[in-house]
Amino acid sequence: MRARAVPALILALIALVISAPEARAQVVGGFDFTRAEVSVTGLQVPWALAFLPDGSALVSERNTARVMRVRPGQTPVQVATVNGVSASGESGLLGLAVSPSYAQDGWVYAYFTSSSGDNRLVRFQLSAPQTQTVLFSGVPSATIHDGGRIAFGPDGMLYVATGDAGNTANAQNLNTPAGKILRMTPTGGVPSGNPFSGSRVWSYGHRNVQGLAWDSQGRMYATEFGQNTWDEVNQIVAGGNYGWPTCEGTCGNASFRDPIVTWTTAQSSPSGLAYANNTLFAAALRGQRLWAVPLGGGSPVAELQSYGRLRAVAVGPDGWLWVTTSNRDGRGTPVAQDDRVIRVPPATTGTDTSPPTAPGNLAAAGTTATATTLSWTASTDNVGVTGYDVLRAPGASGGSFTQVGTSATTSFAGTGLTANTTYRFQVRARDAAGNLSPVSNTVTVTTTPGGTTGGCTAAATTQTQWNNGYVIQPVTVTNSGTSAATGWTVTFTLPAGHTVTGSWNATLTPSGQTITARNTGHNGTLSPGQSTTFGFQASRPSGNTQVPSTYQCTSP
The missing domain is CATH 2.60.40.290 (Immunoglobulin-like)
Known part of the structure; x- marks a missing residue:
């Protein structure tokens, strides 16, 4: 039998189909997900992230009521415990926010389910964390649908997301704060400009709002848990009614505002929300992925699908995207490192290839048995320095330098050191394009013996x-x-x-x-x-x- 000739072009196409790798987005929303890294481990059900001016982050732990301070590459440090937290089911210590004027007033805000039977908002200072002032209380609570996200908007007002506490009628009742997004002053009062006179209610008709974010134009967005069918991302407007319990997902009723994005509950169960580069990032719990939602058109893209349940997401002062897992919340499958903070670096655009100058005058002070404080003079860059990497090597000589942390400022608290041990430190700067500077001078530190007397x-x-x-x-x-x-x-x-x-x-x-x-x-x-x-x-x-x-x- 005579063989049939196959044109060379067809053979080439067949070869291309067979050998072509599966297409996968690598850079999404301005972040390079191929370079995602685990930066912090050992947390217990982290619920919220809030950044301090020095570049470190505060993390709330839902079940322990602890507020932890985290830095990449370092062990979390407990800095506060919120009083009177009742943790059961979905309730506990939930949202955190840092005052926009923290450098002047030092206020940290927390939202939690209290042992008094309500959800409430308090504020405190890390210098005296045991003194906590209640700013707003009486929000209905339950073991489900407690909302909990809090965030300062671009107007300087504090926004608080609440759930319907398992009572669907709460969502449409303007006389209860449940099932709403609330807007209040930093002291908990009713600000001018709210849509309902004398009320903190900003929007209503919500089942269980979990995430809040604003885009570069000041437009507000929120993620929301659906019941059995559709989860949502909504654009929030003053006085808007978002339809629950009449509507779940898009219902086309002129009385209610439809979501801009919906997913099935298996695909998402969205919690935290962040904005960067004309993209919303929604952390999915049941969906076990990070959704990137382009606001300029296009379909949502799923990333970070190998870390389990994802709860909080925020853009850090270092320019990286920070995401927390929630695998120890009773619904996940934790690994030994859980719960974790994952960081995703900004993508290198290729247009900026000039690295920053080297940091100068690196010095150490306040060295103890287990810690030292580093400081240096700032680097310069043709576009702008986004942060610093801190490197450490063992001994007075020899050994390799490895990265042990980052800083958004020109200082760094090096902790977890061993008593009576010598270390060397260096610092390098980085810019938004990922360019790295030459390293600074090397500083050698020997920790103290540990102050050990009397056991x-x-x-x-x-x-x-x-x-x-x-x-x-x-x-x-x-x-x-x-x-x-x-x-x-x-x-x-x-x-x-x-x-x-x-x-x-x-x-x-x-x-x-x-x-x-x-x-x-x-x-x-x-x-x-x-x-x-x-x-x-x-x-x-x-x-x-x-x-x-x-x-x-x-x-x-």
Whole structure:
């Protein structure tokens, strides 16, 4: 039988079809998802992300009521516990927001389900986290549909997303705050410009709003859980009625506003929402993916489909996209590192190939047994520096430098070090295009022996500092002995001109510049290896950059 000739073009097309790899979006919404990295591990059901001016993030843990401070490559540090949280089902410690004027007022806002039977909004300062002021309370609560996202809008007002608390009638009832998006002043009051006189209600007809974001034009968007059929992304307008419980998804009723995007509940169950580069990013819990929704047209694209349930998403001050998992919430399949923070870098455009200049004058100060504080002079760039990578190597020589953290400012708190050990540090700058600067000078640091006497150790971390003051938090006291400690005392010396202005979880007594910190009634008993923490705030002469450096611990 005579063989049939196959044209060369057809053979080439067949070969192309057989060998072509599966198409996959790599750069979506200005971020390069092929370079996603796990930056933080060991969290417990993180619910919200909020960034501080130094580039670190605060994370709320729903079930523990803890507020954790996280930095890429570092162990999370507890900085506050919210009082009176009742965690059950979907309820607990939910939203977090940082005041737009945090550098001046230091306020952190939290929304949670309380042991009093409602959802409520409080604010506090990290310098005195145990003092929490209730700004708004009485929002109906349940073990489901508690909403919880809070965020400051471009108008400086605070927006609070609530759920219907399992009572569908709440959504259309303007006399209850449940099933709404609320708009209020930073002190919880009713601002001018709200659509309903004397009311905090901004929009209504919601089942369970989970995410809030604004685009570059100031337009507001929200993600919302559907019931059994459709999840939604809505564009929010003042006074808008979004249809629940009459409508789920698009219903074409002129009385209600239709969503701009819908998914089946299996594809999404969207929670956190962020905006960047004309794209919305919605973190999906049941859908176990990050949805990128282009606002200029085009279909949503799914990314990050190998990390499990995703809860919070935010664009960090470092220009990266931050996403948290929620695999320990009782509905996921956690791995050992869960829960995690995943960071996605901005895409390199190819138009900017000029790296920043090297950071200068890298120096270390305030070195303790487990920590040191680095500072340097800023780099410059033809477009703009977006952040700094901190590198560390073991010993006084030899060994490789590896990245241990990032900073959006010109300082970095290096923690988790080993007592009486030498390290070398370098810093490099990066810009929005991903260009890296040459490294800075190298600084060598040797940690102290640990202040060990009487069976306990004390190690301090500089949480934040400004021109004429600072906060030391946490000072970690650990029982290093083999039997239970029934009390502890930590002594340290303040630099000349420094004065303690506040403290928590310890009683501080000054004698000149020597400060003696003693345990309080609730944290004096420590089992072998157990730790507790305290903190303090101090003032210093303007322009002075010193902090206390040596802490000695004794126990009976």
